[in-house]
Amino acid sequence: MNSHVIIQNITILAPLDSPNTDGIDPDSSDAVCIENCYISTGDDLISIKSGWDEYGVSFGRPSRNITIHKLTGHNINGSGIAIGSEMSGGVSEVHAENLYFFNSSTAIIIKTASGRGGYVRNIYISNVTLSNVETALRFYSNFSEHPDDYYDRKALPVIERITVKDVTGDNIKVAGFLEGIEGASFRNVCLLNVTLKVTSESPWTCSYVQGYSDSVSPEPCKALKKIPEDVSDCYSLSNYLWCLRTQKRNSWLHSW
Template sequence: MKMKKILAFFCLMPITLFAQYFNVNDYGAKGNGTLCTAAIQKTIDAAAANGGGRVIVPAGKYLSGPLFLRSNIVFEVCSGAVIYFHNDIANTPAIMGSWEGINRRVYASLFTGHDLENVTITGRGQIDGQGKVWWDAFWKTDKIRMQSGIREREPDNPKGSPLKYPRPRMINLYRCNNVQISDLSITNSPSWTIHPVYCRNVNIRGVSIVQPYESPNTDGINPESCNGVRISNCYVDCGDDCITLKSGYNEHGRKVGIPCENVTIMNCTFAHGRSAVGIGSEMSGGVRNVTIMNCVFKGTLRGLRVKTGRGRGGVVENLLANGIIMEDLREGISIDMGYEGTTESVFPVTEETPFFKNIRYSNIIGHNIEQAINIIGLQEAPPQDIILENIRLECKRGLVANNVNQLTLRNVELLSSNNQAPFSIANASNVILDNLASCRLTDKYPVIDMKMVEGAVLKDCIISSKEKGWFMRSTDCYGIEYLNNLLHDALITE
């Protein structure tokens, strides 16, 4: 027994020796609401000089400008502590970073880290970005850009603009490995809230993000060209996209060529925002191997959204979503290749042509959805190999799919309330419709309306013998096959 105690003592020694604590109060931070940027930075630097350690922010109110993290640091905002980001635009330094898919000079964020290893930001405390000053400056700057005829994102802001550079984020980590962000409550970010760029092994867990609905570009979590991201048990309610995966903008993104890949999003709740989980539109480096599971979307404009347009290039592939609950959305599922543009006409396929493929969404239920499913492809590069399975959505409008290849709908029920076909498919090929259902038949419009479809299988659809009405209409279609359907008196026209 004595020998076991001695061994246990020596086993615990390394943990005790290297788990050193650095309290910001000991380095001059008062916790009374006065500016303490230098004191907090001094604490971080002291921990780094020690080879690493835990920086402690105890209960109190702390006003701070941009802070620069170091490797092997745990930064803990304790319960009862609030860190306020200063709203002094003139005294916010500019650094090299990334904004909207372009590497450029940006205002430094509250927490900034470049080329770091083993970085943790955690705690039960709060971070308040005091973003209104930045939002107002953005609206004024945006107006000046519009008046100056600047439409694209690349040019710098005109002289005389309130903002010289893109706004700070709350947390911006650049080329960092082994990142953990956990348990924090974050509000009022000047722009995007958590923005890791070119990072590996990122774990974001138990974070609450709440932004005013009208706040501009206050996305929740935006991993950009990251590898190995896990987002779990988070609550996000914001003024823009709750989570968006990105990988660079147009030529800038294609030149860097780093995809956002191997991402898992699970057990999260998303409220308000432009989309719950989005991909793009800056996806020119590619996005792949993404799993979304066991999440709730309530009140966002869109649920699962993948967006791009001509000029982006890049490939989005291997997307899996399973176990999703949606309520009060404008669009439930959106796969849109016409973002900020048009899908009309056929363009040559070049490096600027984006591609979507291998998308699997299953086990989704939803209530009060305006548009259930919207799939819009490019004629020269239609999205391909899309499977939607075990889905039941109560909606005003059902599915609209245009320019798509290899579309499978299996056990999909769309309870639409408007006077249109619940399933509308056009300019498609290799379509499988398996066990579809909707509201009761009517003689006013069909359940399934297909136009210019090349190759389709309708199988295992069952209509009650008491129901009469129009089940399917096909126009300019060929290669339609019917297997094991029980439609009784339902009408099919070709």
């Protein structure tokens, strides 16, 4: 629960064989810049959260305006960048670019479940290089652990306006496993200029998702339609990265 934080030029080395060893976890935080970092962990390198089930909904403090710039690292059981699974207070305006993940389980993941509620929207990830990664992009929608029995079982998450572009990868097992939830909104997922050398015979698996694609190899699911020229549903980066814009006037920021 922080605001206006810059985390720069740090190295985090955690035991690769230990679970629950995340690198950096912005939780219900606003205006966070993570830049020029190297992270090696047994779990997620960066995990963006905003509260768990009914507690995240009632607290109502989203994570937003999160910038990740120049991140390198690897993991064993987690991901390079994760959103969720505790995302019930909402996550939006996440901008990540210049990422290099290697020898990892998953590169990018959004984790949620029925009963979470909340939203993940306006996510922009670009300029990603992958090497020896099992899954490049994943929506994991059955992350079903709950804090107690008082959560709203009808609370469905909203996942929308997720753009991933300019991605290359070698020795990738699965390009994408995009698992939505029946009756929930997983829409406006946009994949642009993605080239992955995949070893699996089934590079893409999609369910209950909708979106668009252009210049994607191997060819994605039919649910990700060819993008039309006049589409406005894909989230685009309208403003330059927050941390780069504010470095010249960061006397009011906390620097870690």
